[in-house]
Amino acid sequence: MKEIAKDLITAANESDFRSYPKEEALCDPCLGRLFGRVGTGFTNAERGRVIRKRFDVRHEGPCSLCGGLMDEVPKFARLVESALSEYEYETFLIGSRTDQEIVEKEETLWSDLRLERAEPIKAEINRETGKIVEASTGKTVDFERPNIMAILDTRFDFVQLQVNPLFTHGRYKKLERGIPQTRWPCRECLGKGCERCNNTGKMYQTSVEEIVAAPFIERTEGMSASFHGMGREDVDALMLGNGRPFVLEVKEPRRRSIDLRAIEEEVNGSRSVSIDGLRPSDRREMVRMKEARPTKTYSLKVTFQEPVEKENLNEVVRSFKGTEVAQRTPTRVLHRRADLLRRRKILEMDAKPLGPKTAEIVLTAEAGTYVKELISGDEGRTTPSLSGLLGVPAVVDELDVTRIHESE
Numbered sequence: 028m029k030e031i032a033k034d035l036i037t038a039a040n041e042s043d044f045r046s047y048p049k050e051e052a053l054c055d056p057c058l059g060r061l062f063g064r065v066g067t068g069f070t071n072a073e074r075g076r077v078i079r080k081r082f083d084v085r086h087e088g089p090c091s092l093c094g095g096l097m098d099e100v101p102k103f104a105r106l107v108e109s110a111l112s113e114y115e116y117e118t119f120l121i122g123s124r125t126d127q128e129i130v131e132k133e134e135t136l137w138s139d140l141r142l143e144r145a146e147p148i149k150a151e152i153n154r155e156t157g158k159i160v161e162a163s164t165g166k167t168v169d170f171e172r173p174n175i176m177a178i179l180d181t182r183f184d185f186v187q188l189q190v191n192p193l194f195t196h197g198r199y200k201k202l203e204r205g206i207p208q209t210r211w212p213c214r215e216c217l218g219k220g221c222e223r224c225n226n227t228g229k230m231y232q233t234s235v236e237e238i239v240a241a242p243f244i245e246r247t248e249g250m251s252a253s254f255h256g257m258g259r260e261d262v263d264a265l266m267l268g269n270g271r272p273f274v275l276e277v278k279e280p281r282r283r284s285i286d287l288r289a290i291e292e293e294v295n296g297s298r299s300v301s302i303d304g305l306r307p308s309d310r311r312e313m314v315r316m317k318e319a320r321p322t323k324t325y326s327l328k329v330t331f332q333e334p335v336e337k338e339n340l341n342e343v344v345r346s347f348k349g350t351e352v353a354q355r356t357p358t359r360v361l362h363r364r365a366d367l368l369r370r371r372k373i374l375e376m377d378a379k380p381l382g383p384k385t386a387e388i389v390l391t392a393e394a395g396t397y398v399k400e401l402i403s404g405d406e407g408r409t410t411p412s413l414s415g416l417l418g419v420p421a422v423v424d425e426l427d428v429t430r431i432h433e434s435e
């Protein structure tokens with residue numbers, strides 16, 4: 028205590044603290060808080076006792092600044108503990124709302140007495156309440172990314188919790204066509220339920236999102252979940268190979284330690300979607316994932332309007348390797364996207380005839396390539412196209428994504 032006492036008294040002497048009205052009482056924490064940024068490792072109550080002794084500040088009677096609020100900190104801690112007890116968490120942070128009148132009184136004191144190293148009352152309430160909660164629960168205060176934020180309203184003895192999401196990373200494969208990646212609200216009723224959607228409110232019965240999220244929501248007792256994929260494939264495309272990375276975000280989970288292996292097994296029992304590599308993740312990784320633009324490899328089944336010579340097909344296919352194609356927004360998505368011209372690089376392309384008018388085509392292309400249009404030409408909106416170079420109309424019958432090139 029001795030080493031800080033000198034600094035405290037110097038700080039008080041350098042300010043106009045001496046003119047603090049003798050008839051007004053201050054409690055220990057409020058008095059010490061006026062010099063709360065002098066020295067570290069001490070409570071404001073300890074600072075207050077040093078200042079009181081030297082400057083003889085009145086103690087009896089209600090505190091003229093907080094009116095006794097600082098005495099209620101143990102009660103605030105109990106309120107927070109009780110609110111948190113409904114949830115599983117490792118880290119937390121306390122914030123608070125206090126009477127505006129106290130905040131204004133405090134700020135007036137700082138300027139009237141020229142106090143330059145004072146601490147706001149909210150900061151002290153948050154810290155002191157946090158210390159008690161840490162000691163009684165064994166959990167830790169985390170300023171950066173707490174599991175739960177408890178907002179304490181000291182005016183109404185009310186605690187509002189902000190439960191942060193639980194993020195899990197994994198990879199998924201889609202083994203059945205006709206399933207969108209995320210829930211797709213009905214176009215007619217926008218989710219309310221109508222005749223067209225059979226009162227489901229959805230365009231499709233289910234989605235990768237719903238299949239993966241269900242066991243998570245059940246086990247975490249969360250409110251809802253959001254599925255964040257590294258890009259997405261068409262509804263009618265399969266997602267095969269090494270699978271597509273995703274982060275699942277469960278909102279307001281009550282449980283956080285969940286059996287990821289059991290969730291994997293449950294999802295994999297669905298047959299239309301399989302997942303693996305589940306592990307804890309965080310918001311940063313989720314954001315990175317949404318911004319990633321990975322190169323992809325596709326496998327296509329293509330039908331030609333007329334028979335195509337094998338040599339001719341191979342020659343044309345090989346000519347795409349390393350070239351850039353120019354694509355205007357496809358006619359099939361023009362109703363919802365602007366008509367733009369984009370250029371994308373085709374890295375690899377190979378063909379294997381399956382019959383005189385059908386072939387399997389494997390190609391690797393930059394993110395954002397319109398693959399179906401690369402084959403059909405989309406009435407000249409994509410150039411060059413397989414159809415254009417062959418001089419034979421061609422369409423994609425089946426499209427599968429066989430590899431996501433994550434680190435390239």
Ligand SMILES: [Zn+2]
Pocket residue numbers: 053054055056057058090091092093094095096097
């Ligand atoms: Zn006080």
Ligand SMILES: [Zn+2]
Pocket residue numbers: 213214215216217218219220221222223224225226227228229
């Ligand atoms: Zn509907």
